[in-house]
Amino acid sequence: QVQLVESGGGLVQVGGSLRLSCAASGSIFSINAMGWYRQAPGKQRELVAAITRGDSTNYADSVKGRFTISRDNAKNTVYLQMNSLKPEDTAVYYCNAAIVVVTTSIIEYDYWGQGTQVTVSS
Secondary structure (H helix, E strand, O other), X not given: OEEEEEEXXXXXXXXXXXXXXXXXXXOOOEXXXXXXXXXXXXXXXXXXXXXXXXXXXXXXXXXXXXXXXXXXXXXXXXXXXXXXXXXXXXXEEEEEEEEEEEOOOEEEEEEEOOOEEEEEEO
C-alpha cells in the first residue's frame, strides 16, 4: 500500500512564500514523474509543476519564475517552493506521483495526496 502525505500549506499574505512537501511511503519499487496540481473553488484541477526522475521540470505559465519544484529521490519526497504568492494562487494543492510497485508483477500506478489548502490574502 502506498500513501502520499502533503504538508506545508497555510495562510500567507500577498507576496509571501510557502514550501509544500509531499512524502511517499509504502511498498515502493521506484517513483517516476512527480507533480503538483491545484484546484480552486469552481475550477478544474490544473497542473502547477511536474518533475521527472531525472529532474526535468515543467511549469504552468502562471507560476513560471515564482514556483520551483524539486525532489529528493532518497526520501521519496517532492517539494514546491512558492514565492511571490498572489491571491489567484489560492487553491487546494495536490501531490501526484507515478509509482512503481511490485506485487505479482511490476506495475506503475498513479497516486494522489489528500490535498493541502493554500490561501493567499490581499
